[in-house]
Amino acid sequence: MRRKPDVLWILAILFGLGIVTTGYAQSLWAAKADAPVEITQQQQPQLRR
Structure with a gap:
């Protein structure tokens, strides 16, 4: 009888x-x-008040 592997x-x-x-x-x-790697930065549109 073989023993099961231990947990x-x-x-x-x-x-x-x-x-x-x-x-x-x-x-x-x-x-x-x-x-x-080319790193490009996107400009975010500025909100006008």
Whole structure:
């Protein structure tokens, strides 16, 4: 008879996967932020009184 995996092990694995996924996503985001970006500012119409 095989023992079921402990709930703590499952939580630890999920937590580790979350950390790895977050690190990977942040590295992709940082690489994308290095690309040249044009920043344009829109002027808001001023209200007349």
